[in-house]
Amino acid sequence: MIKPLLRLQKYEHxxxxxLKKAGKLGELRQxxxxxKDKHGFKxxxxxxxxxxxxxVKNRSILLVAGVHGLETVAVxxxxxxxxxxxxxxxxxxxxxxxxxxxxxxxxxxxxxLARQSRSNPGGVDxxxxxxxxxxxxxxxxxxxxxxxxxxxxxxxxxxxxxxxxFRALRDLYDAERKTPLIALDVHSGYGNxxxxxxxxxxxxxxxxxDMLFRRITGYMEKTKLHNAYHYGPQSEMYTTHGDLWDLxxxxxxxxxxLKKRAPPFLPFTLEIGxxxxxxxxxxxxxxxxxxxxxxxxxKKQFVTGxxxxxxxxxxxxxxxxxxx
Ligand SMILES: [Zn+2]
Numbered sequence: 001m002i003k004p005l006l007r008l009q010k011y012e013h014x015x016x017x018x019l020k021k022a023g024k025l026g027e028l029r030q031x032x033x034x035x036k037d038k039h040g041f042k043x044x045x046x047x048x049x050x051x052x053x054x055x056v057k058n059r060s061i062l063l064v065a066g067v068h069g070l071e072t073v074a075v076x077x078x079x080x081x082x083x084x085x086x087x088x089x090x091x092x093x094x095x096x097x098x099x100x101x102x103x104x105x106x107x108x109x110x111x112x113l114a115r116q117s118r119s120n121p122g123g124v125d126x127x128x129x130x131x132x133x134x135x136x137x138x139x140x141x142x143x144x145x146x147x148x149x150x151x152x153x154x155x156x157x158x159x160x161x162x163x164x165x166f167r168a169l170r171d172l173y174d175a176e177r178k179t180p181l182i183a184l185d186v187h188s189g190y191g192n193x194x195x196x197x198x199x200x201x202x203x204x205x206x207x208x209x210d211m212l213f214r215r216i217t218g219y220m221e222k223t224k225l226h227n228a229y230h231y232g233p234q235s236e237m238y239t240t241h242g243d244l245w246d247l248x249x250x251x252x253x254x255x256x257x258l259k260k261r262a263p264p265f266l267p268f269t270l271e272i273g274x275x276x277x278x279x280x281x282x283x284x285x286x287x288x289x290x291x292x293x294x295x296x297x298x299k300k301q302f303v304t305g306x307x308x309x310x311x312x313x314x315x316x317x318x319x320x321x322x323x324x
Pocket of ligand 1: 067068071187188189
């Protein structure tokens with residue numbers, strides 16, 4: 001059991017160093033615990049907030065990683081970006097002046113990260129766990145209800161990790177919120193390109209905010225030449241059951257229908273392609289860890305290669321995205 005704990009400790013150490021660096025600008029909150037593993041261990045789930053308290057309610061963005069425990073490169077990308085953002089530059093100025101707050105949950109699935117599994121300690125794939133039914137979802141890969149011993153298990157009800165993420169969102173987006181809440185969930189492993197996705201994952205029918213999602217990503221692409229990314233709703237690639245962001249998006253959509261003029265909730269996913277090198281070294285596909293992470297010699301390049309995108313994405317928190 002000690003090895004998984006040491007593995008997690010390495011990341012927790014990075015999280016605590018970030019807070020040390022942020023000083024008064026940073027705050028640590030423990031959202032709760034993961035599902036219990038077979039040894040009875042529950043792993044703490046942390047939320048970091050950077051910026052002034054006054055900015056959190058209306059000028060915050062949310063950054064998430066580590067939903068899948070094997071995708072350590074995604075966790076490293078987020079932590080590296082935060083470390084960079086706290087050094088200097090426009091994001092740090094915006095945090096200091098109260099124009100922007102960054103809320104980050106860098107490891108939503110610490111039990112999976114510690115145990116080197118995609119799923120949580122209960123064998124549930126959190127990105128199949130929302131209970132939302134997909135249309136023409138891919139067989140097996142799109143979610144299965146057979147067993148937690150097999151991948152892509154949907155689970156029977158919302159897992160503790162999923163509930164904690166939902167609670168964190170409702171804290172950021174309540175009746176007082178007047179500006180859009182933009183979120184980015186960083187993943188790694190699918191395909192050989194970098195994708196920016198938005199809802200839905202459950203259906204090819206466009207989400208009601210599809211035009212707004214397209215305008216925002218169009219703006220990102222045009223102004224900063226972030227054209228190393230492919231932009232589109234997730235269902236353009238494949239549909240799945242149980243996507244958490246679909247559940248949350250629909251939840252806030254209902255809220256907006258009841259309360260006219262409530263701002264949109266706009267969740268994006270950054271999926272970093274790590275399959276590029278399989279052609280050169282096909283045996284990599286046989287190793288589970290390597291499907292979801294780049295080769296060791298390219299790791300640094302992968303980790304730092306998204307700094308600029310994350311930086312510009314964070315600044316969306318201070319723009320009026322309705323007028324982009
Ligand atoms: Zn993932």
